[in-house]
Amino acid sequence: MDRRNKRGLAASNHSSDEPHRESTPPQTLLHPISPPTKKRRLSEQSEQQEVAGAEQPRSPSKTPSQTFRSPFQLTRIQDLQDEFNKDTITLNDLLGDPLISECWNFNYLHDIDFLMEGFDEDVRDLVNVHVVHGFWRRDSESKKSLEEKASRRKNVTLHAAYLPNMFGTHHTKMLILLRRDDTAQVIIHTANMIARDWTNLTQAVWSSPLLPLKQPPTHPPVSAPPATQQSLSSPPGSGARFKADLLNYLQAYGNRCRRIIDELARYDFSAVRGALVASVPGKHSVDAATTRWGWAGMQQALENVPLSEGESEVVVQVSSIATLGGTDAWFRRTFCRAIGGGGAAFKVVFPTADEIRRSLDGYQSGASIHTKTQSAQQAKQLEYLRPVFCHWANDAPEGKAELGGDMLVKEAGRKRAAPHIKTYVRYGNKSDRSIDWAMVTSANLSKQAWGEATNAYGEMHIASYEIGVLVWPALFAQDATMAATFLRDTAQEDSVEDSPVVALRLPYNLPLQPYGSHEVPWAATAKHTEPDWMGGLWVGHS
Template sequence: MSQESEHGKWTVSSSDESGDEPAGGCEKPSTSSLQPAGRGRASEPRYSCPEARKAAHKRKFSPLGLRGGNSPPEGPPAPKRPPPDGLGWCLSSSDEEGDCKGQAERGDAAAASIRQGEDCAPKEMASNEPSLNHQSAEPPDKVQDAWDLLDGGNPFRFFLTKVKGIKSKYNAAALHIKDILSHLFGTLVSSAQFNYCIDVEWLVKQYPKEFRDKPLLIVHGEKRESKAELHEEAKPYKNVRLCQAKLDIAFGTHHTKMMLLYYEEGLRVVIHTSNLIEDDWYQKTQGIWLSPLYPKLPPGTLGSAGESRTNFKSDLISYLMSYKSPTLNEWVEVIKQHDLSETRVYLVGSTPGRYQNNDKEKWGHLRLRKLLKDHAMQVPDENSWPVIGQFSSIGSMGADQSKWLCSEFRQSLATLGNSAKPLKNQEVPINLIYPTVDNVRQSLEGYPAGGSLPYSIQTAQKQLWLHSYFHKWSAETSGRSHAMPHIKTYMRVSPDFQKIAWFLVTSANLSKAAWGAFEKNGAQLMIRSYELGVLFLPSEFGLDTGYFQVKESLLSDEPASFPVPYDLPPEKYESKDRPWIWNIPYTRAPDTHGNMWVPK
């Protein structure tokens, strides 16, 4: 089966899927002399990543002009987007090393047991890798702005990442990873980074110099060769420990993106959507929830103290305990020693397993369903309030919408309060936001932006019915229409798209692996992957109306309105629009850099 579009025909390439094996355990980086294949070659990333990311990396180093070959097309290339005024971002620590490579390359016993080691000099870039300086275009005195963001004006503590290449005003309330790790936010004792795709060298250099020798735990899901590569990358850093998350069910991933930052002054939790690689913090739209600084409880206080109304502390501990890792148990003890009572969001996580009875409601979409049932408020004419899902990757949904999307998944997302009357969930509209080919082609990165949108032709051809639900990516109000989304958000909105009943930012894409799927006629929920997100409910922010107002513009000063990171109402695909599919060529129209896309 194939479809023709103005960008070329969909044609099938070989599948890259492979099986999984059980994994688990935490360890220091291996001291073996294994040299991973491809390491040091400019055309391949240093870090382990999916095939779509590798294809994007390759095309950045070896772009193909519209007429083919490794040179610009004959005649004038497609006009590049004119640079807006006041480009740049403001980083929170010194950039004297010039360590942002460019688009061409991308006192407690528990705490004391988190390893501390020696500082290691960062490795030099390969000589054939270009070094483009993407440092801040703004004065150093604006560094303090990152702290000011947390000190007021943002009750939700929800942020977007800074984007290079848009007007500075659209980055004014955004954060870079260096802002998050800045000494302005605390005096770091140790940290833990949970993620999917990790560039160890780059990550270490995002910490201020004075914190680069502090104990760092990296929680990952790599196996076999990829695990060996990660060990090799981490080997020079004596303060780094690696923790391999168990993935006992085939095709699962460790997709959670979280930071635990333990300071002399307290503890901070960061739940976000970015991989720990430069590309994800450069020209993409990402989401961040940054907790308050949690103070330490008085000595002798029970670990159950310092709980929030949202049970965030106990839920975070339960999530960490699901890894069954002694090293993460050390972090559980750190969390128990802190007061998390100021948290106003709910934790929504997924962990691999098969769950029955009450355990079904601990994770995945049934966890979201229970929270919405117990804590969300009903609204008038709720069946007319659409569900919006926005994501950067798509799994297999089944032969038709009744198999998962419009049955168990919609039932969960359409829940609002504990209504005595049965929900007519089949009436609740679903709007799915996913970039079109033209969205990607016209982006700041051009076609390589599609490397972080790994929807494959093999999956797309099995579910052409799904595309009738698709809406374009548009973010003019936040100045980010040309910064492709890697953020994932879900919400329930009013028919006029002016009110929000709830909002979720999460690592979970639109897939059964991430959210879970029923087995045994609904008696069992099976989840393949680790995911994590936070749920915002109006009642936790002093609103008794049952909804947030949508903030008209991210630049407006409306503290009680929620800052949705894209335009509402969403614009439905037109007949000529096609969803971005990474593993087919696009050769009929150049991107913003005058290049075409041939992934293989």
């Protein structure tokens, strides 16, 4: 990274991803959810914009051949050639600006020394660093280790998020940066804050624009009130709604995050284009008047997204699949209905053991990728998921690519970099593979992350903290389309038409390759005796 010009600075005050339960869904979920088509949705948006006092998603006027860079970036892969690392990003790119004065790091796994190396060497001891983790039990060895490392640095403060559910994790991956030029930035990504996740594993990053200060500093700061109903009346995708949902998310931590809530309340989020989709532990109403969490929050956000006419499919690409149940009740009736309105087909991209063996780090990559197939219930789960499973690398000896017909394979350049990334993408009309919406998130395919089915009281239970960003083309320009891009963050020249185009950088090849009849997903708990490409074996671990 190029060295930046620096101003005179003074101290300022300013292993496994998830541990691995089902109830009857409500009658309202038994009906198909069919969001309006793009044509009708655009008409409704025009009517909504006449309502005073409600900020609408930014929709600039249509400009011929207008293009937008991908809202998601891939991280740089250490052992790949430069041609596969175009437009990628590193941790130092995110943290290396000497103007950063304060950093809030939310994550599951933390290496404090690695985190601190990301800051500019001349200011890393001046940045106020807050580490939010989920190791709250006093007897936790992870907590003790984290405390010992933090004690060596006077500018690092730890905050333990309370987790009431023994199966829950603090799985959110987010950075909030405050800067000396009176701007702030929110970064939502998929990597643990450890070296392995930022070297040879595929990860993704969403970064907000630099957010300007809209209120002068006050001494002492005035605590931000909970998001009001007026702010939540702004539609998902708008900056005002993103801010309200983010502040509501942070309020779930209680006093631990009071300072950063107070700070962020003073910044202008109007340049943000995206909807926050997050989860916080506890029981929540699926029809809450405040921010909705988990699958209910995703479903609410998608009600605003125009959908293409014709056949479509939702591709869920994750690094962990928990125990979903011996039947497909939760997967089909709760999860798929919440995120696949309009009758979309579903596919799940997950690597096989062969793909892990051939990855850059061999079996060691598999330590970060999880599902289980040993128990009778897990074996039943494998049977109902097998028809929707697709390869990560798309070059397996068994199986045949069936999507796209005579469509040429489009190379994403990440098939040997094992996936720790989590992406959810809805592809519209199969004839042009246009994209209706896309999301990068920390949430894997699990009840802990997305929430259980609704109970008799209209509530859903969530075990973990998660966070992600949902985007769709209408947020960027009127009549825009979203097109998949490969090996770059900008639209291919031959895909740019008269209407605006939003690029979306994909981490996997298209068309997808379904699993063969005998193939199974990688399971870190299983023993693998066939050597990986470096000659290593895998004894299996929980």
